[in-house]
């Protein structure tokens with residue numbers, strides 16, 4: 001028995017056929033067809049067919065991880081990068097064309113689900129996955145179930161405020177975690193420091209990976225940036241752990257999610273979390289990395305195969 005997981009990301013369409021135990025049997029990874037909605041839907045169908053098996057080996061259902069808010073596991077209400085998907089009944093369209101159930105899930109939620117199932121969060125009851133990138137995404141899995149809130153906005157940890165009167169954020173707020181710990185936040189802090197101090201950093205290359213490497217080499221400007229980012233992330237996670245009694249926090253999303261940052265994040269969180277809650281929580285780096293959302297989408301497909309397309313809202317329950 002197998003399931004297909006697909007992931008639409010900023011510039012790639014990834015997919016895999018995954019066994020019930022979580023093993024990838026076939027994979028797909030191509031640049032995304034951005035030209036039109038029809039082109040994108042065609043590519044999703046092609047990707048599913050490319051990884052599918054034949055006869056008894058055919059996948060039972062399809063799950064798709066999407067960079068946007070997903071309503072009732074069926075349609076996308078808001079996607080910053082792919083506005084062409086807004087309000088399109090994508091799950092029903094894919095189900096019709098592929099002849100089997102299909103459901104959607106937000107990409108950070110799908111990654112959280114995968115980490116809770118097969119990754120650094122496995123064994124946890126209350127798992128928060130945070131992804132560090134251009135933006136800050138997060139997904140919360142409670143008792144095996146994605147917690148998406150009343151309207152799908154739960155987990156928007158990047159928009160919790162960490163600096164009163166801080167830099168403006170894309171959401172309309174000011175001083176959100178994303179303005180400090182998103183890639184542009186790292187660059188802005190480093191650039192400010194470089195005005196008055198010497199450093200091995202160059203003002204035209206201030207991505208998180210470069211800054212982390214410079215901090216490892218002992219550069220004081222880079223170290224200060226990593227410390228400030230870690231403080232902002234650590235204090236936000238402290239709030240989440242205290243509020244939700246999490247037992248696993250998983251940090252992923254690329255170069256910024258490294259042991260050096262994690263160590264500083266944990267030290268900050270320890271200072272700010274209710275001590276008994278902190279003692280019960282482990283903080284880990286992602287084990288699934290780029291493969292998390294596809295695997296989570298396949299897990300969503302597994303539920304779709306049990307409940308069909310007529311079961312909005314149950315897509316993410318890993319207990320079933």
Ligand SMILES: [Zn+2]
Pocket residue numbers: 158159160169170171172173174176178
């Ligand atoms: Zn914001």
